[in-house]
Amino acid sequence: xxxxxxxxxxxxxxxxxxxxxxxxxxxxxxxxxxxxxxxxxxxxxxxxxxxxxxxxxxxxxxxxxxxxxxxxxxxxxxxxxxxxxxxxxxxxxxxxxxxxxxx
Numbered sequence: 076x077x078x079x080x081x082x083x084x085x086x087x088x089x090x091x092x093x094x095x096x097x098x099x100x101x102x103x104x105x106x107x108x109x110x111x112x113x114x115x116x117x118x119x120x121x122x123x124x125x126x127x128x129x130x131x132x133x134x135x136x137x138x139x140x141x142x143x144x145x146x147x148x149x150x151x152x153x154x155x156x157x158x159x160x161x162x163x164x165x166x167x168x169x170x171x172x173x174x175x176x177x178x
Contacts, residue, residue, distance in 0.1 A: 079121065079174060083110050086170045094163050101149035106167055109145045116141065121175055135172050142168060 087106030095102045110117075120137055123129045129137075145164045 080110065080114055080117070082174060083117075083167075083171055086174065087167060090163065090166045090170060094166055095150070095155060095159055098150055098153050098155055101153050101155075102163055104149045105145070105147040106163070109147075109164070109167060110171075112144050113138075113141045117171070117175070124175065131176060134175065138172055138175075139168055 084107050087110065088103055091099045091102035091106060116137070120129065120134050124131070124134045142164060145167070147160050147164065150160050150163070
């Protein structure tokens with residue numbers, strides 16, 4: 076399952092390039108930090124989902140509930156608009172859910 080975490084971090088790089096072109100390095104730092112912050116929970120939830128102990132909807136809800144932990148300090152320091160930061164964070168969350176559902 077650690078491979079999935081690495082894949083999620085790679086997804087962050089691609090998402091940063093496509094959503095915040097002028098702030099790619101800051102977005103990568105912030106996005107990877109967010110994945111690191113929720114990694115332990117993700118591993119527990121992936122296991123629970125794979126074992127049939129939680130539904131798709133429950134897992135999605137838990138992941139979306141972690142949005143507030145996405146601090147995005149580097150992007151905020153650079154002055155990126157809140158709307159763009161939210162778009163980036165939502166992209167990370169959507170990609171995380173999508174990747175976990177493929178497992």
